[in-house]
Amino acid sequence: MNAYTQLLNYIKLLGDADVFVNTATKTGEVDFDTYKGNIFPILDVFIAAGSFPSNAVIRYTIELTCVNLRDINKEVVNDKFFENDNEVDNMNETQSVLNRIWLNMIRDFADNNITASEAPTLIPIIYEGKNIYDGWTLTFDVDVPNTTIALC
Numbered sequence: 001m002n003a004y005t006q007l008l009n010y011i012k013l014l015g016d017a018d019v020f021v022n023t024a025t026k027t028g029e030v031d032f033d034t035y036k037g038n039i040f041p042i043l044d045v046f047i048a049a050g051s052f053p054s055n056a057v058i059r060y061t062i063e064l065t066c067v068n069l070r071d072i073n074k075e076v077v078n079d080k081f082f083e084n085d086n087e088v089d090n091m092n093e094t095q096s097v098l099n100r101i102w103l104n105m106i107r108d109f110a111d112n113n114i115t116a117s118e119a120p121t122l123i124p125i126i127y128e129g130k131n132i133y134d135g136w137t138l139t140f141d142v143d144v145p146n147t148t149i150a151l152c
Contacts, residue, residue: 003058003144008045010108011064014101015043020093021066028063040133041068041094043101048139058144064101066094067125067135087126087134094135095122102138109142117141 022039028046049061073084120140
């Protein structure tokens with residue numbers, strides 16, 4: 001079993017199926033917009049760490065990041081709370097993308113003998129990158145059965 005590749009392919013498939021995701025990457029870097037052809041919103045899938053908690057399990061720490069470009073209106077600020085940009089819209093939209101992907105994964109993981117952490121962490125990304133984008137990073141662990149190597 002090639003669990004690493006299967007996880008990447010599965011999560012990319014979920015991202016590609018989401019109506020709000022236009023580009024899927026696996027950079028894991030702070031500046032996701034490294035290619036001029038990227039179309040926002042971007043979903044970045046990064047497997048940040050792995051471990052072997054037992055002989056039969058591989059544990060991966062996964063970071064899913066979804067960001068969208070900030071659109072700043074150059075007019076005089078009329079609303080000091082919301083200002084003249086789409087930050088709040090970006091935060092809502094990207095959180096919705098991650099929520100849909102998370103709920104689909106939880107449902108599918110149960111059918112494939114994969115367990116995931118019960119309380120994933122959401123970390124905001126605000127006014128980041130050279131092109132200025134906003135969004136969220138969802139961090140969670142998954143335990144995948146290790147069926148490749150048998151010690152018998």
